[in-house]
Amino acid sequence: MMLAVFATLSLSLLAAYRGPRWLAALAMLVCLALTIGLFLFEIYSPEYGFRMPWLHVQLDGIPPRGIFS
Amino acid sequence: MNLATGARLPATLNDLFQLAMMATMAAILTAAMVLQYYDNEIPCPLCLLQRVAMFGVCFGIIMHFRHGYSARNDGVSMLFALLLLIISARQTLLDIYPRPGHAYIGSAVLGLHMPVWSIVIAVAILFAFAVKFAALGGEHPRDPQPAPALGRLAGMLSLYVVTLCLINFGSVILQCGTDACHTSGYRLLGGL
Numbered sequence: 001m002m003l004a005v006f007a008t009l010s011l012s013l014l015a016a017y018r019g020p021r022w023l024a025a026l027a028m029l030v031c032l033a034l035t036i037g038l039f040l041f042e043i044y045s046p047e048y049g050f051r052m053p054w055l056h057v058q059l060d061g062i063p064p065r066g067i068f069s
Numbered sequence: 070m071n072l073a074t075g076a077r078l079p080a081t082l083n084d085l086f087q088l089a090m091m092a093t094m095a096a097i098l099t100a101a102m103v104l105q106y107y108d109n110e111i112p113c114p115l116c117l118l119q120r121v122a123m124f125g126v127c128f129g130i131i132m133h134f135r136h137g138y139s140a141r142n143d144g145v146s147m148l149f150a151l152l153l154l155i156i157s158a159r160q161t162l163l164d165i166y167p168r169p170g171h172a173y174i175g176s177a178v179l180g181l182h183m184p185v186w187s188i189v190i191a192v193a194i195l196f197a198f199a200v201k202f203a204a205l206g207g208e209h210p211r212d213p214q215p216a217p218a219l220g221r222l223a224g225m226l227s228l229y230v231v232t233l234c235l236i237n238f239g240s241v242i243l244q245c246g247t248d249a250c251h252t253s254g255y256r257l258l259g260g261l
Contacts, residue, residue, distance in 0.1 A: 002117055002245045006238040009121055013231045016131040028128055028145070035121050035152065042114050043159055054166040 001041070005034045079205045083138065084215045084223070086201050090146075090194070091130045091226050094123050097190060098233050101183075102240075110175045111244060111252045115160045119187045120237060122156060125149030126194060127230045134215065134223040140207055143198060150194040157187030174252060 012027035044050060101120060104110045112120070129146030133139070161184045164173045173182035181189070214220050246256045 002114060002241055002250050003247055005118070005121055006234075006241045009124055010231075010234050010238045013124065013128060013131065013234045016128055016135060017227050017231050021132075021136060024128075024132065028125070031121070032125070032148075032152075035118055038114070039118055039156055039159075042118070043163070052162055054168060055162060 001034065001038050005031060005038060008034060080138065081216065081219070083201070083205055084134075084219050086197070086205075087130045087133050088219065088223055088226065090197065091127055091223070091230065094127050094130075095226060095230050095233065098123055098230075098237075102233065102236065104175065105240070108176070111254065112250075113174050113252050114250045115156055115163075116174065116183060117237075117241065117250060118156050119153055119160075119184070122149045122153035123190075124230070124234050124237075125152065127227075131227045131230065134220070134227060138208075143202075147195060147198050150191050150198070153187060154191035154195070157184045157191060160184040161188060 008027045008031035012024050012031055015021075015024035015027060098120060101112070101116075105112060126146045126149045128149070129142040129144070132145070133142040136142075164182075164184070173184070175183050178186065215223065241250070243255045243257045244250055248256065
C-alpha cells in the first residue's frame with residue numbers, strides 16, 4: 001500500500017514538473033485517497049478501534065456543592 | 070500580457086512566498102533523509118505519510134510555477150498541510166503516554182520528537198498561507214512566466230523536490246516491498 005502511495009505521488013510530481021496537468025491532478029487525487037485510506041488503516045486498532053483510551057482522565061472527586069458555593 | 074509595475078508587485082511577492090515555502094519543505098525533507106541514511110533512523114508508516122503530505126504541499130507550489138497562479142494550487146497545498154496536521158497530531162497522541170510498544174520514534178531535535186515537529190510545521194504552513202492571503206489578497210495576475218531568475222530558481226528547486234520524492238520512492242521499495250512497513254530494517258535488504 002505504501003508503495004502505491006509513493007508511486008502515485010512520484011507520478012503526480014513528475015507530471016506536475018513535466019507532463020500533462022490532468023495526469024498530475026488525477027495522480028495526486030489517487031495519492032490523497034490512498035494516503036487517507038492507509039492512515040485510517042494504520043491507526044485502527046482491533047482492540048480499541050479509533051478510540052484512544054490511554055488519554056482518558058477521571059475526576060478524583062467532585063465538590064459536593066460546586067466550586068463557588 | 071504586460072502588467073503595470075504596481076499590479077506585478079503582489080504577483081512577485083506571491084512567487085517569492087511560494088519559493089520560500091518550497092525551499093523550506095525541501096530542507097525539511099532533506100533533513101529527514103539525512104537522519105534516515107546517516108543516523109539509520111528508519112521511518113515508521115505514519116512518518117512516511119507525513120512526508121507524503123509535505124510533498125503534497127510542494128505539489129501545489131510546483132503547479133503554481135508551471136501553470137501560473139490559481140487559488141486551486143494554494144488550496145491543494147493547504148489541504149495537504151491540514152492532512153499533515155491530522156496525521157502528526159494523531160501520532161503524537163498515540164505516543165504521548167508511554168506504554169509497551171509505544172514510544173516516540175527517532176531522536177529528539179531541540180527536545181521535540183518528529184511528530185511534534187510535524188505539528189509545528191503544519192501549523193506554520195497554514196499560518197503562512199493565512200498571512201499571505203491577508204497581506205496579498207487572493208488574485209495575482211502576472212505575465213505567463215515569473216521573472217527569469219525566479220523562474221530558473223523555481224525550476225531547479227522543483228526538480229530537486231521531484232528527485233527527493235523519487236529517492237523516497239526507492240527507499241520505500243527497499244523498506245516495505247509490497248507489504249507493510251516496519252522500522253526494524255529494510256525488507257529487501259534482508260533486515261526483517
